[in-house]
Amino acid sequence: MDAALAPSLRAALVAAGFTVDGVAEVLGPRAHDALLRNETAPGLARTRGGSPVEVLVRLFLLQTSVPLADAERALPGLVDRLAVAGLLDQSVGEVVARLDCRPYATEEEDLWVVSDLTPGLDGGPQRVGPDHVLGISPASTSLAQLTLREEVGSALDLGTGCGVQALHLARHAGRVVATDVNARALAVARFNAALNEVEVDVRDGSFFAPVRGERFDLVATNPPFVISPGRFGRDERLVYRDSGLPGDEVVEHVVRRAPDHLAPGGWCQVLANWVVERGRSWDDRLAGWLPAEHDALVVQREVLDPAAYVELWLKDAGRHGAPDYLERYDTWLSWFDDQGIEAVGFGWVNLHHTGEAAVRHDLLSWPYDVEQPIAEAVGQWGRAARVADGVGPGDHLVVRPDVVQETHGPVGVADPETIVLRQQRGFRRARTADTVEAALVGACDGDLPLGAILDAVAQLLDADPEQTRATYLPVARDLVAEGFLSPS
Numbered sequence: 001m002d003a004a005l006a007p008s009l010r011a012a013l014v015a016a017g018f019t020v021d022g023v024a025e026v027l028g029p030r031a032h033d034a035l036l037r038n039e040t041a042p043g044l045a046r047t048r049g050g051s052p053v054e055v056l057v058r059l060f061l062l063q064t065s066v067p068l069a070d071a072e073r074a075l076p077g078l079v080d081r082l083a084v085a086g087l088l089d090q091s092v093g094e095v096v097a098r099l100d101c102r103p104y105a106t107e108e109e110d111l112w113v114v115s116d117l118t119p120g121l122d123g124g125p126q127r128v129g130p131d132h133v134l135g136i137s138p139a140s141t142s143l144a145q146l147t148l149r150e151e152v153g154s155a156l157d158l159g160t161g162c163g164v165q166a167l168h169l170a171r172h173a174g175r176v177v178a179t180d181v182n183a184r185a186l187a188v189a190r191f192n193a194a195l196n197e198v199e200v201d202v203r204d205g206s207f208f209a210p211v212r213g214e215r216f217d218l219v220a221t222n223p224p225f226v227i228s229p230g231r232f233g234r235d236e237r238l239v240y241r242d243s244g245l246p247g248d249e250v251v252e253h254v255v256r257r258a259p260d261h262l263a264p265g266g267w268c269q270v271l272a273n274w275v276v277e278r279g280r281s282w283d284d285r286l287a288g289w290l291p292a293e294h295d296a297l298v299v300q301r302e303v304l305d306p307a308a309y310v311e312l313w314l315k316d317a318g319r320h321g322a323p324d325y326l327e328r329y330d331t332w333l334s335w336f337d338d339q340g341i342e343a344v345g346f347g348w349v350n351l352h353h354t355g356e357a358a359v360r361h362d363l364l365s366w367p368y369d370v371e372q373p374i375a376e377a378v379g380q381w382g383r384a385a386r387v388a389d390g391v392g393p394g395d396h397l398v399v400r401p402d403v404v405q406e407t408h409g410p411v412g413v414a415d416p417e418t419i420v421l422r423q424q425r426g427f428r429r430a431r432t433a434d435t436v437e438a439a440l441v442g443a444c445d446g447d448l449p450l451g452a453i454l455d456a457v458a459q460l461l462d463a464d465p466e467q468t469r470a471t472y473l474p475v476a477r478d479l480v481a482e483g484f485l486s487p488s
């Protein structure tokens, strides 16, 4: 792909109004939602007018042929060159897309992303080639929402694919390196960087090999984490999702090796699947991978049943309905069983190189709704983790403004049976509190020091002040670490 084409393609896309908003307007909600379900009929009905934006929607998003004259109007002077570059195919009087090119946006700007065509539109074949370059997937969006967006000197996008994470990183990192092992992905990522007028140093190589000896302020990665036996027949390994390593070794490798590439203060953020072993808690296994000298926040967002997992990924590979579907299903599921894999966890691993001796490892199972983008809450966690353990009786704490108290109990009874403190923002954590804890949090307005609040609560509840301090100082530290309270 010739990156020299990118400026003129960008100019044509801008001139056509081929943006997220422009496409949404042309398609309308019904056709837009249908397309999200891989159905094009409503979209085709809405784009018969021949305007440049309609032509581009038909060509790239609905994957239908357009008359050459329409394509020439939407992409002036570019059709031949885009055909040579492999984005389009021309036949007599007609043009079809060979690659996907779609608008994307951050809160600040319009972007465009080229990738391989989405397979399986309108029930068509789902099968893709082993070097398929995935477009923006739900996993891409999830990682983009997880990634911290503070200004940093350097960032690494490990396993860049079409380069979408690198495009985000380029807006807040002085220097971005993106790596991949798929030559087609490398070419597409380079083209997308040029298309979006950002500089990305795209490098070929496996995992951290292309950045040996280098450290970054931020590493963001959505590695090929599908959990399988890791044995593939010829052309069967789909590089966008299969690492070639068995089980969750790929994620373990990334988590264990990432600290060698983090600058002081740096973060590594990984979107991943992991094995939940029979008879062992999920966090026990994950805790064993975490670096002893870095803070870590691991959030298990989902737990998947092995059978549902195998079905999901066999369908993704277009194997559903194939003659050997049952055999493949059985082999994969039996392997799960042989390995003692009870379930598959999905979630986020965040490592923070604080440079301090005391570290905090929080492993949280939190399948509930969180406020997106969640990145800000991760950053808050990082700051809270640094101060929580040092909280003492002399500290002044304030309750976070979004924390509410819910009480539950029989109607008409004066005292509630349970009190729940619930955050309305960020991770939206909730914790059950007893009377002392609820009174403590209620009194944290930054006025009195923590020790004085605990003494007053003890007096009010007729409890032993020393015992109250001994029991509730650690609770106050947890409340700070979890974001309910913060030093004023």
Ligand SMILES: C[S@@+](CC[C@H](N)C(=O)[O-])C[C@H]1O[C@@H](n2cnc3c(N)ncnc32)[C@H](O)[C@@H]1O
Binding pocket: 134, 135, 136, 137, 139, 140, 143, 158, 159, 160, 161, 162, 163, 164, 165, 179, 180, 181, 182, 185, 205, 206, 207, 222, 223, 224, 225, 239, 240, 241, 242, 243
């Ligand atoms: C799930 S895709 C993620 C793509 C993109 N970063 C995103 O967020 O959408 C995983 C990417 O890792 C790449 N990959 C596979 N094996 C790799 C390896 N050993 N080292 C580096 N990248 C690899 C794949 O080619 C693919 O582009």
